[in-house]
Amino acid sequence: MLFPCTRGRKSSREKILDAAAELVGEIGAGRLTLEAVAEKAGLSKGGLLYNFPTKDALLQAMIQRMIDQVASEKEALREKAQPGPNLEARVVTKTLLNICCGGKMQDMATGMMAATAENPRLLDPVRQVIHTTLEQLKATSDDLDAALLAWLATEGLSSLEMHNLSPFSDEDRDRIVKAIERLVTKGIAE
Template sequence: MLENARGRKSSREKILDAAAELVAEIGAGRLTLEAVAERAGLSKGGLLYNFPTKDALLQAMIQRMIDQVAEAREALRAQIGPGPNLEARVVTTSLLNMYCGGKMQEIATGMMAAAAENPRLLDPVRQVISATVEQIKTSSDDAESALLGWLAVQGLSNLEMHNLSPFSDEDRERIVGMINRLLTKGIAP
């Protein structure tokens, strides 16, 4: 998060934090600029200076989530050991970490609801997904296994993000283990 020289958050970051809290609590559809300004401790004018519309605020929230995922991927890349399908392993691990429980899950769900009203809000996400798929295809030792693993994690993450998963914690662990084996050992002939 951006902070000024004295260690305080910028107005923009305060607004994004306040909006994320509200989206997690009440959903993006019920989010108002007035409520965000109040939660951030700013005037509505101060909020409008940074985000002139609710869509601009939602776009900034989505971009911040994209940036957080990119940062998480870079941190994971340094931790995950070398081996086959490195990019797919980094992407799948970051997806599982991001969507499975916690505040990010609630915010992502709220953002999806907002995108139902304005599908263009997800254009940056579509671009990231396209770039990710292309990167997995071109950097993988076994592109078929890498794409299948990525798709499996997308499905699992989406079920969990929307609280629709029929899987127990044990089931989930087994599924994640199977995905990891797929990415490291490939599809058996």
């Protein structure tokens, strides 16, 4: 969770996370140093260590920040969503499709790959989110098969795009997104 500063300025924690995210996008998490983050954030190393005593603590906070951003996007979409079948699946797939492509999130995901390969436990919060999402889909979907297929397709497409591996043209992607939307709104014809 981010801690807002009462004067409208970014907190030290936010500055550190912003600087770290920028550096991870540029050089990857494997080459990230606490010294470089402190310098980029305009803080002393002691100031950084006060907030994040280790590199792993910083990486965990970066992952949690990404999770929080996705959750915020998901809740914003939920508030706007029309009632109907497979509401949770519609919100989850739309959220992933909105955030997966390009920009800082893509740079961060690519940059974090090395760190999570070296320390798979960094992904424990992500695993928990995935587990919770699956349980929510199972509990709320009108057509569970359609919801699960749409979610799986969205996760696959998002993963390819987040890591800049997608072989799909814009037309292919549009076709896939429309198929996902049909799945969660109309279900699977038997």
